[in-house]
Amino acid sequence: MWANAARRVGYALLVILLVTIGVQALMAMAPGSVAEVILGEAATPDAVAAMNAQLGYDRPFIVQYLDWLFSALQGDLGVSPITHIPVMDAIMQRLPVTIELAVLALSIALIVAVPLAVLSATFPNRPLDRGINGVTSAFLSIPAFVAGPVLVYLFAVTMKSLPALGWTPISEDVGENLRGAILPALAVALTEIAAFHRVLRADLIGTLREDYVSAARAKGMSRSYVMFRHAFRPSSFSLLTISGLSLARLIGGTIIVESLFVLPGIGQLISTSIIQRDVVTVQGVVAFIAIGFVVINMVVDLGYGIIDPRVRRAPVSKKSSTTAKTPGKAVSA
Known part of the structure; x- marks a missing residue:
């Protein structure tokens, strides 16, 4: 260990x-x-x-x-020669905005993708499944810098229901904060919805074909009970992994969205610093994001043990590793 x-x-x-x-x-x-x-x-x-x-x-x-x-x-990322502000202080000032945007985008993606994946796996290759796959394929092909202006036109210009620009700190007004964050978060979340749906759908379909699931159905258990009691948890390993990686990527990959919606986050900080040739700030922000990415990966590894305790207890051997990879068969044993 x-x-x-x-x-x-x-x-x-x-x-x-x-x-x-x-x-x-x-x-x-x-x-x-x-x-x-x-x-x-x-x-x-x-x-x-x-x-x-x-x-x-x-x-x-x-x-x-x-x-x-x-x-x-030694914990000193330097001082910006442009603003004369310590890089770590600048990161800490803007980090809450980026984290909120990333967490909100990840939450939207999971809230939308998980039910869609369950529906697709419940009715595979049916018209409903094909329709959902078509929608998620469209989401996957739309980058954030295209989705952002489209969402602004629909919700800010046409419907006038959400603001196009600006940011209100959550400490000042929670409602206004969410109204300002929803469009950029949704622009980032679209591709994540498609990725999460495809991964979870494939894993669920594979798990539902296991013998222990067929046995549960033969006992007269309802379709929803079998799905959520026997199939969902062992099918969520891949979803956990890509969710953790997506969160790390979103924290460091919101440069375009933050610049587009004028959000005071880390993305806008690094974008401005690159334009100003502020090497100290760019290097400090990149190092901070890289460390965060590594830490989140380690947290994801620990999460496997929470989802399936057998991963936590299994001895390090070829037999145990095979059992961990086929949780459905292990349960039937």
Whole structure:
């Protein structure tokens, strides 16, 4: 157990190192510099060079990275040369917005996808199943930057029921906060609905074909009882995994939606920082998101034991791993 945990932590550290090195390399290759942003378009080359030297950007690439890395290991992600605000403070100020948007989008996706998957698995290859598959396929083909303007036109411009832009903190007004968050969350949730539906539908159909489910039906148990008592839980492993990964991805992948709806979240922070060539802020935000992604993955692994205690108790052997992969057959035994 401890060896597995240590190996996971080692992989996580390697991923974070590679990601942050890649970010700094890409920012270094981008045209312009933060000194030009600070001094303005009228700045002379000598002034820009002097500002870069003052900020330490004239040093070799590896020296700049190691200096940032040693500070980050001590909990200091640096200070933005543009806003003069510590990067960690800027992240903490905007993190609640991004987390709320990601959690709301994930909740919408699960609330819509789970009933659709149950209906599809209950009536596979029937007209209802085909219709649901057609709708989710349409959702899957619509990216957030397309869904956002369409939703704004429908609900903000045509129906005038929801605001198109702006953000009200939840501490000020819960109702207005939700009204401002629902459209961007829905724009992000559409593709997640399609992914969740397809994964859960396939797993449910496979589980419903197991012998122990057929035995339960032969005993006269109702269709809904068999679905939710015997089939749903062992079919939800894949859904748990992709839900956790989706939450991590949504926290770091809301850049377009936050910029489109003018939301003061991490996505808008990193977007603005890239435009301003603020390497310190971009690198700090990316490192923070990478750490969050790794932590959520570990939480997902722990969630397997909550859904099926046999995963928690099973000894590490080939036989036990096979049993864990076929929960339906294990129950029948």
